Amino acid sequence: MSQQPNNPLQSRAFSLEFPQSLGTYHEYSDVQRLVDTLADAGFPVHNTLIVGTDLRLIERVTGRKTWTRVILGGALSGMWMGLFVGLLFSMLSEQWLSTILSSIVLGAVFFTVWAVIGHAMSGGERDFTSMTATVPMQYELLVEHRNVMDARRILSEAGVRLGEGAFGGVGPAAPSSGRPAQRPSAQNGGTPTFGQPGSTPADGNTDADNTGAATSDGSQLAKRPTYGLPSDSAEKTERD
Template sequence: MTTTTVGHATSHVRTLTQVTDYAEAERLVDRLSDAGFPVERVRIVGIDVYSVEQVTGRLTNVRAALTGAVAGALLGVAAGLLFALFTTGVGWLALVAGGALVGATWGGALGFVTHWSTAGRRDFSSVRNLKAMRYAVQVESTHADDAVHILGLP
């Protein structure tokens, strides 16, 4: 049994089982939910957590500018649509197009300058994720026996 303090409240938790796949831990919690178990008393804890960074490609000044331009254009379209709510007639289209153009221009410039200022220290793009070697499905001790029964655990 583990004692955990969150804020001022202290609760005792019991590990029901450990699995090596997060999807399996989700399935166990889903089974508890389907049985009407108070799943707000359950938690999934990653054990032996590590970071994985997948490199997705080379990052050049041009690519940084293009990525910034796309993000800026999307933000500009959103701003244009917001302003268009207060416009009558076909003027809304000019607001959306203008927003996209201004957003793309500023986003591209910002993307270019931001990457250029790193002086080549990070010339690649990547996606970071946290992974765990295994996952513990835990439940507050007062509800542990019910959870064990529902899941058919020893």
């Protein structure tokens, strides 16, 4: 029977009952400063949780991998390993100095040969050296729901500005209107607003479509729509 690996998120040490957000921040130092402010004010900081989101793998290229770098890197790694092994064997030998030196030499030779073989077999596919790190793009500070008001009060008294997305906190100014931006009309060279008032049929024949039919008793024809026309133009159209 297989046993599933332990998930740290299922532990009570990494979870809150009903967390509320105090904002998201791009730097860890900003979140750390907030927690330090809460701790200095006697806030129960064990009810807070820092969550790093939007994880990204960043690889920093440090240089080109040449044969000189390969040989020197293998030799240095072998010397350190040989020194460690030599110190262990020197405790069991009377000639401790010769044991350490021989271990260093053997380690340097072995690791150098191994590094040269590995670089030759790579075929130049990864001909550079780099270092990698997994870093979050933003950090979110969560607080237990029963302590969120106290946390906001303490931070407000300390003059700390809450980050974006804070629960009732100070964030970026919202747009003045929730309406989407109007699309450009066809007269301004933008996308035609088909089916909307003020648009003109593609064939330009507006009289046949806009003129109403005469009634059986000879009453006046229906007025043509004046969609999209200024008020003075609309009155002139009705008079015509």
